Amino acid sequence: MIEIQLRYQKEIERLEKDNRELRKSILLKDKKDGKRRVMKKSPIDMYSEVLDELAEYDSNYSTQDNLPRVVVVGDQSSGKTSVLEMIAQARIFPRGSGEMMTRSPVKVTLSEGPYHIAQFKDSSREFDLTKESDLAALRREVELRMKNSVRKGQTISTECISMSVKGPGLQRMVLVDLPGIISTQTINMAPDTKESIKKMAASYMENPNAIILCIQDGSLDAERSNVTDLASMMDPQGKRTIFVLTKVDLAESNLYNPDRIKSILEGRLFPMKALGYFAVVTGKGNNNDSISTIKDYEENFFRSSRLFRDGVLKPTQMTTQNLSMAVSQVFWKMVKETVEQQTDAFRATRFNLETEWKNTFPSLRELDRDELFEKARGEILDEVINLSQVTPKQWEDAFYAKLWEKNSNFVIENIYLPAAQKTDAGTFNTIVDIKLKQWAEDLLPKKCVEVGWETLHQQFEKLVNKDQARKGHDEIFDNIKQSVLVRAAKDHSWEGKAEDSLRVIQNNILEDRSVTDKQQWDAAIKFMEDSLKGKLQQAEDALKELTGPGFREQWLQWKSRTPDNWNRIATNNELEKLLHSKRHHQAHLSLDELTTVRKNLQTQNIEVDNDFIRETWYHVYRKNFFQNSLSQANNCRKGFYYYQRGFADTGLDCHDVVLFWRFQRMLQVTSNALRQQVMNNEARRLERIIKDGLEDIGEDKEELSKLLTGRRVQLAEELKKVRQIQEKLEEFVQALNKEKS
Numbered sequence: 001m002i003e004i005q006l007r008y009q010k011e012i013e014r015l016e017k018d019n020r021e022l023r024k025s026i027l028l029k030d031k032k033d034g035k036r037r038v039m040k041k042s043p044i045d046m047y048s049e050v051l052d053e054l055a056e057y058d059s060n061y062s063t064q065d066n067l068p069r070v071v072v073v074g075d076q077s078s079g080k081t082s083v084l085e086m087i088a089q090a091r092i093f094p095r096g097s098g099e100m101m102t103r104s105p106v107k108v109t110l111s112e113g114p115y116h117i118a119q120f121k122d123s124s125r126e127f128d129l130t131k132e133s134d135l136a137a138l139r140r141e142v143e144l145r146m147k148n149s150v151r152k153g154q155t156i157s158t159e160c161i162s163m164s165v166k167g168p169g170l171q172r173m174v175l176v177d178l179p180g181i182i183s184t185q186t187i188n189m190a191p192d193t194k195e196s197i198k199k200m201a202a203s204y205m206e207n208p209n210a211i212i213l214c215i216q217d218g219s220l221d222a223e224r225s226n227v228t229d230l231a232s233m234m235d236p237q238g239k240r241t242i243f244v245l246t247k248v249d250l251a252e253s254n255l256y257n258p259d260r261i262k263s264i265l266e267g268r269l270f271p272m273k274a275l276g277y278f279a280v281v282t283g284k285g286n287n288n289d290s291i292s293t294i295k296d297y298e299e300n301f302f303r304s305s306r307l308f309r310d311g312v313l314k315p316t317q318m319t320t321q322n323l324s325m326a327v328s329q330v331f332w333k334m335v336k337e338t339v340e341q342q343t344d345a346f347r348a349t350r351f352n353l354e355t356e357w358k359n360t361f362p363s364l365r366e367l368d369r370d371e372l373f374e375k376a377r378g379e380i381l382d383e384v385i386n387l388s389q390v391t392p393k394q395w396e397d398a399f400y401a402k403l404w405e406k407n408s409n410f411v412i413e414n415i416y417l418p419a420a421q422k423t424d425a426g427t428f429n430t431i432v433d434i435k436l437k438q439w440a441e442d443l444l445p446k447k448c449v450e451v452g453w454e455t456l457h458q459q460f461e462k463l464v465n466k467d468q469a470r471k472g473h474d475e476i477f478d479n480i481k482q483s484v485l486v487r488a489a490k491d492h493s494w495e496g497k498a499e500d501s502l503r504v505i506q507n508n509i510l511e512d513r514s515v516t517d518k519q520q521w522d523a524a525i526k527f528m529e530d531s532l533k534g535k536l537q538q539a540e541d542a543l544k545e546l547t548g549p550g551f552r553e554q555w556l557q558w559k560s561r562t563p564d565n566w567n568r569i570a571t572n573n574e575l576e577k578l579l580h581s582k583r584h585h586q587a588h589l590s591l592d593e594l595t596t597v598r599k600n601l602q603t604q605n606i607e608v609d610n611d612f613i614r615e616t617w618y619h620v621y622r623k624n625f626f627q628n629s630l631s632q633a634n635n636c637r638k639g640f641y642y643y644q645r646g647f648a649d650t651g652l653d654c655h656d657v658v659l660f661w662r663f664q665r666m667l668q669v670t671s672n673a674l675r676q677q678v679m680n681n682e683a684r685r686l687e688r689i690i691k692d693g694l695e696d697i698g699e700d701k702e703e704l705s706k707l708l709t710g711r712r713v714q715l716a717e718e719l720k721k722v723r724q725i726q727e728k729l730e731e732f733v734q735a736l737n738k739e740k741s
Contacts, residue, residue: 008315019169043739044172046732047335048109048164051174052121053725055107055160063349063722067342068334069107069174070327071204074215074227076100076180079246082282083215084108084177086291086320087327088165090129092118093177094143095287103146104157105200106177113166120145121162129167155193158200171328175213176204181226198230205234209338211330212241214274218261219250228270238273240334242327248279248313249301262312275330278323279313295321339733346726353719361712368720369708376477376708377694380484383463384687390459392675398459399671402451407444408531411663415439416656420625423584425655429513432659436510444506444666445499452674453494456682461485480697480707487693492686498677505673509666513658521640524661528633531660536626542619547572567606568616574600575613575620587625589617633657 047067054065074080081093081102088110094101116129118138127138142161149157156179179197190196205212214231235241245251245264263269265277281298283289289297302308302318316322357366367375419431464481467473515521544550548565549557561569574597579585589597594610601608636654643654697703 042111042172043732043735044109044111044174045164046728046735047339048107048162048174050725050728050732051107052162053721053728055162057721057725063345066207066209066338068209068211068331068338069176069204069207070211070213070331071201071207072175072177072213072215073201073205073231074180075217075225076182078180078215078217078227079280079282080180080213080215081177083213083244083246083280083320083323084175086280086282086294087171087175087324089167089170089291090116090118090165091135091291092129092138092142092163092165094139094146100155100179100182101143102177102179103155104149104179105160105204106142106146107160107162108175108177109162109164109173110170110175111164111166111172112168112170114168116165116167118163118165121164129165153190154196155190156196156200171324173328173331178204181230183224183226201230202234205230208240209334210240211327211334213327214241214243214272216243216245216264217247218245218264218279219247225270228272232270232272236273238267238275240330241272241274242323242330243267243270243272243274243277244323245277245279246282248305248307249281249284252305252307258307258310258312261307265313265317276317276326278317278326279307280318280320280323282320336736339729339736343726343729343733346722346729350719350722350726353715353722357715357719360715364712366716366719368716369704369713372476372708372713372716373480373698373704376480377698379477380464380481380690380694383460383466384690386463387456387460387683387687388679392679395455395675395678396668396671398455399451399674400667402455403448403667403670404531406447406451408534410439410443412531412535416659417587417625419659420629420656421586425653428655433511436662437507440503440506440510445502448502448506448670448674449494449498452498452677452682453492455674456678456686457485457489457492460488460686476708476710476712479709483697483703483707484690484693487696488686488690491689491693495677495681495685502670502673505669506666509669510662512665513662515640515643515658515661518640520661521643521657522637524657524664525633525637527664528657528660529630532626532629532633536623536630539619539623539626543572543623546616546619567601567608567612570601570604570606571597571608571613571616572620575617576624579620579624585621587621589614629656 051065051067051069054067057065072080072084085091085093088108092108093106118127118129119125120141127134129135129138142163145161146157149159149161151157160176178201181197181201182194185191185194204210212231212235214227216225216228231241232238243265245261248261251261260269261279265279267273267277281294281301283294284297298319302313305313307313308315308318415432415435419428419435422428422431464485468478515524546565546568548561548568549559553559554561578589578593578597594613597613598608598610632653633656635652636657639652639654639657642652643658697707
């Protein structure tokens, strides 16, 4: 009887091999026109794509993923990965001895095809599984992907690696290989590794339609198993569990009790139930053995095994080939029973989401995060292009205003005021020339480059944010635009040679004191007046703050002066007298002058210290100085003729007008130089940086989800995902029904 069973099994294997070769020939058969036959997407590939979509689906509508897949679970080193390799007919996983090799879930889609190849979901490379070099490369790639998916400080990852394996005669199904369940953590593992593995396994097994392929090491005592308790807890009735006893050859050679093996395979030893029980041999412990070598060894073992001769093993329970066919049958049975129900669930979810969108965002298109990013990207790049539409005059005006804004305080406080203390023109010009030279050598070029950079970025920011003030502005892009502006500011720096170029130009311009025509003279006077009026206003405002509210404010706004305000008013009056007593007073009070002012105030019963007087004097002097300077500028309006003659015997001193003309010329020439640098170079450099920044944001999904957020984005994302899943499910159901017919 045993011999008959073995011959029968051998004949079945021969017929199946012939059938595989025949199917391969049909699949590769050329069409009549001589073109290669186009391989259509098989139902199992469609189904696998649905599972990939579901793996990335996070629903707020409680539409659970209840589609079947074969979940391969077992204790570490129990042989579960080897079982999967035997089913896939290729040694596709990294090798290890006594250590954890599977560190993340690996989803393997098995399907029939003319060539035995493997491919990752996110890669176009095909690995030829008949070549040892490709097999080795595939194993290295799997190991690398596992390591990369594990976060720092962790031992395992929940990120699923998705791959497909095609080959002649392969059973069509989807299997998920999980990290082996461990009893003890080693010191190099994360503290929560043991519980994390169990939690991960439970999350896959709790799917009510998941087929649990429970792997048990037959060479070890059954009491040492962890996986059987977990399987019985997840599937107490055993309606979706298939039990596999591995390493049966070791069990026999170790004189393991045959009755104990029989009780295991009859479901009487473990407190768990199963649809079927199988015994397999997955090699002799040599990692370099090929699948064909292992199959021959397995076949020879079972043919001569006393477990088979004694009736402990039944023919249908033996070999991984029988196991593969049985798992495939259970898988497809459950798929057919559940897929239409799952399709209906997603159809209902889609209807709910579409209804919510119509009610919440009736006037907006359903753009998901990627589509919104592309729209934002287009708008930002349009504004980068619009930088080229800014006219040369607009650039120069913007640079001119910003340059004086940044440098006016230094110019007036550190150059003009100190020089103006001198009464003769020679000393004035000497001090000015020295200070201008120092300024142009050290501070000015760098400051001007900073102004150029700042003005360019302000102009770009203005273009990007121009719609924010408009009615109906869409705020969805504000975060991403702000992120681009921040990145551009961080990554863009001005050309390094620009400072040296500006230094040469500015030194030459500031050395020139020859005003050539009346128009330039008048422009310099206006520039001087505009600049000093602002300073005068600042001095007057500061004094007003010290002296308190005026007569009008006191009566109309019910404000009153404090004792300190009255002391400031009295001090101001004394200092004004002091100023008027001298035509040209220095910027600082002498000790005698301080004493005189303080004693004069004491006669008015006002006691103040020297610091109080000096603080008041600072603002009084500045107000008086700027008033005199403005008066001098006004007197020089008709002084261009005298300037050309050198002011001989006129009593008119207009050297400060010439100084402001030098400032003005420097601003004009620098603005022109910065404009050339922007239009010829810096705007294009900024454009490249912005494009690179947008590419980085688009590739960083985590950052993109932070920049584009809110219910509108979440709803559009979920609606897109649900539609994709539903459409793929319906496509799969159609292919399944067509295959049935």
